[in-house]
Amino acid sequence: MDTQAILDKQRQYLWPNHILYYTDPLPLAHGDGVYVWDTNGKQYLDFFGGILTTSVGHNNPHVVERVREQVGKLIHSSTLYPNENHVALAEKLAEITPGRLQMSFFTNSGSEANETAIVAAQTYTDAREIVALRHAYSGRTSLTMSVTAHSTWKLGKSFSPDIKHAINPYCYRCPLKLSYPSCGVACAQDIEDVIRTTTSGRIAAFMAEPIQGVGGFITPPPEYFELAVEIARHYGGVFICDEVQTGFGRTGEHWFGISHWNVEPDIMTMAKGIANGMPMGNTIAVPEVAEAMAGKGLTLSTFGGNPTSTAASLGTIEALEEEGGPARFAVLGDRLRAGMDRLWEKYPLIGDVRGKGLMQGIEMVTDRQSKEPAPKAVAQLFEETRERGLLIGKGGLYSNVIRIAPPMTVNEEQIDQALEILDYALGVVHETIGVP
Ligand SMILES: Cc1ncc(COP(=O)(O)O)c(C=O)c1O
Structure with a gap:
C-alpha cells in the first residue's frame, strides 16, 4: 500500500479521534535500532x-529472537495456566524494583495496570478515595481518565467521584506562585488539604508519576515525594507509583524513576518500555497488598502474562542490562x-x-517574562525536525512541551546528531x- 492509500483508509475506517502527529501524518514502514523509515x-x-516504548530500539535482536523462539512454541495460554516466562519475568521484576515490591499481576497496557493498582489499594485499605495530581495522565479507561487531570484527555461522561486532585509540583509554573527552594515545597502540603477538605479523611492511595509524562515531563523537586508519601500514609493511603513512562532505566542511575526521590512505593505500575512494543502492563505490589486480593472475588486476564509478551519483556531487560543499564x-x-x-x-523561545x-523536555514560551505558552512554535518545530529526519514528541496542558526520549540503546553520535537537527x-x- 502506498502512503496515500494508507492515509485514505485511515480516514475512512479508523475513528477520527486517533491523534496523528504532523500536518501530513507520517505512516511508518519499518525500523532498525534508533532509526525508522516512512513509507516513502x-x-x-x-x-x-513510540511514546517511550521501544526501550532497546526497533527490532532489537534480543527481543526478536526471544519472541521468534516463543511464537514457534506457544503464543498464548491465559492466566489460567502457569508458564515459565510469566514466573521468570515476575521474579526478575521483584529483583529490579525498589524496596519490598515483589508480587506482580500482568495485564496489557498502562491503563489496565493503573486500574488494577487502584482496585488493589482500595481492597487492601478498605477505603475508596484516591488522591492524584493535577496534570497527571493515567490512561484511557473511565477510571484512569478520572485520575487524568488534563481536560483535553478526559473523554466521555462518567468519571469516578473517588478521585481527588492535589496541585502538582510544577516549579516552572508554580500553582502557588512561589519559587523553589524558598517555597519549602509547599505544594506537597496541598495533599493534606485535599484529604481533609474533600475526602472522608481516610484514603486508599496517593497515586503519582515520578515525572509527569504527558503533563510535559514535569519533574518534582528532590524533597517532594518524601513529604507527599508521608502525608498519604498518615491518612491511611498506600503509595501507587506510575512508572509507565519513567521505568526501566529511562531516568538514568536507577531502574525506576522513583528511586531518585528516595521513597519506596507500595504498588508500582509499568507498561510501555517493559516489552519494547509488545503489549504489556504490570502492577507489582508489596506482599501484603497482593495477598489482600486473595479470596476477594474472581479475576483473570486473558492476555496478561502471555508467553509471547513476557518473552519480549525478558529480552528487553536482558538487552538493557547488556547495554550497561541505568x-x-x-x-x-x-x-x-x-x-x-x-x-x-x-533560544529565548x-x-x-x-x-x-x-527523558528530557523543553517547554516553549513566547517570551521568558510572560511565560506565555507557545504551541505554534512547537507545531512548527515538529514540521522542521521531521523535514530534517528527527522524530520528537510533545505534551503539556498547553501542547507547548517537546518531549525527547530516544531508545536507551542510542549512542553519543546519534544524540549529537539529534541536537544538531x-x-x-x-x-x-x-x-x-x-x-522576543
Ligand atoms: C504515565 C502513564 N500512565 C499510564 C498510561 C496509559 O498507558 P496505556 O496507553 O498503555 O494504556 C500512560 C500512557 O501514555 C502514561 O503515560
Whole structure:
C-alpha cells in the first residue's frame, strides 16, 4: 500500500479521534535500532521511541529472537495456566524494583495496570478515595481518565467521584506562585488539604508519576515525594507509583524513576518500555497488598502474562542490562541534557529544560517574562525536525512541551546528531516567529 492509500483508509475506517502527529501524518514502514523509515523510504532518528516504548530500539535482536523462539512454541495460554516466562519475568521484576515490591499481576497496557493498582489499594485499605495530581495522565479507561487531570484527555461522561486532585509540583509554573527552594515545597502540603477538605479523611492511595509524562515531563523537586508519601500514609493511603513512562532505566542511575526521590512505593505500575512494543502492563505490589486480593472475588486476564509478551519483556531487560543499564543511560542522559541546556542559552523561545536521564523536555514560551505558552512554535518545530529526519514528541496542558526520549540503546553520535537537527530547526522557528 502506498502512503496515500494508507492515509485514505485511515480516514475512512479508523475513528477520527486517533491523534496523528504532523500536518501530513507520517505512516511508518519499518525500523532498525534508533532509526525508522516512512513509507516513502525516508529515514528518521526516532527520539520519541513510540511514546517511550521501544526501550532497546526497533527490532532489537534480543527481543526478536526471544519472541521468534516463543511464537514457534506457544503464543498464548491465559492466566489460567502457569508458564515459565510469566514466573521468570515476575521474579526478575521483584529483583529490579525498589524496596519490598515483589508480587506482580500482568495485564496489557498502562491503563489496565493503573486500574488494577487502584482496585488493589482500595481492597487492601478498605477505603475508596484516591488522591492524584493535577496534570497527571493515567490512561484511557473511565477510571484512569478520572485520575487524568488534563481536560483535553478526559473523554466521555462518567468519571469516578473517588478521585481527588492535589496541585502538582510544577516549579516552572508554580500553582502557588512561589519559587523553589524558598517555597519549602509547599505544594506537597496541598495533599493534606485535599484529604481533609474533600475526602472522608481516610484514603486508599496517593497515586503519582515520578515525572509527569504527558503533563510535559514535569519533574518534582528532590524533597517532594518524601513529604507527599508521608502525608498519604498518615491518612491511611498506600503509595501507587506510575512508572509507565519513567521505568526501566529511562531516568538514568536507577531502574525506576522513583528511586531518585528516595521513597519506596507500595504498588508500582509499568507498561510501555517493559516489552519494547509488545503489549504489556504490570502492577507489582508489596506482599501484603497482593495477598489482600486473595479470596476477594474472581479475576483473570486473558492476555496478561502471555508467553509471547513476557518473552519480549525478558529480552528487553536482558538487552538493557547488556547495554550497561541505568548507569550508562545516566551518562547518555547527561550528554543529551547538556546539549539541551546549550539550546536554552541560545533560544529565548525555550522557557524551561527539565527531566532526568533520557527523558528530557523543553517547554516553549513566547517570551521568558510572560511565560506565555507557545504551541505554534512547537507545531512548527515538529514540521522542521521531521523535514530534517528527527522524530520528537510533545505534551503539556498547553501542547507547548517537546518531549525527547530516544531508545536507551542510542549512542553519543546519534544524540549529537539529534541536537544538531534541533538546533537548526529551532533557528528556523526563531527566524519565523521573531526573537522576543
Ligand atoms: C504515565 C502513564 N500512565 C499510564 C498510561 C496509559 O498507558 P496505556 O496507553 O498503555 O494504556 C500512560 C500512557 O501514555 C502514561 O503515560
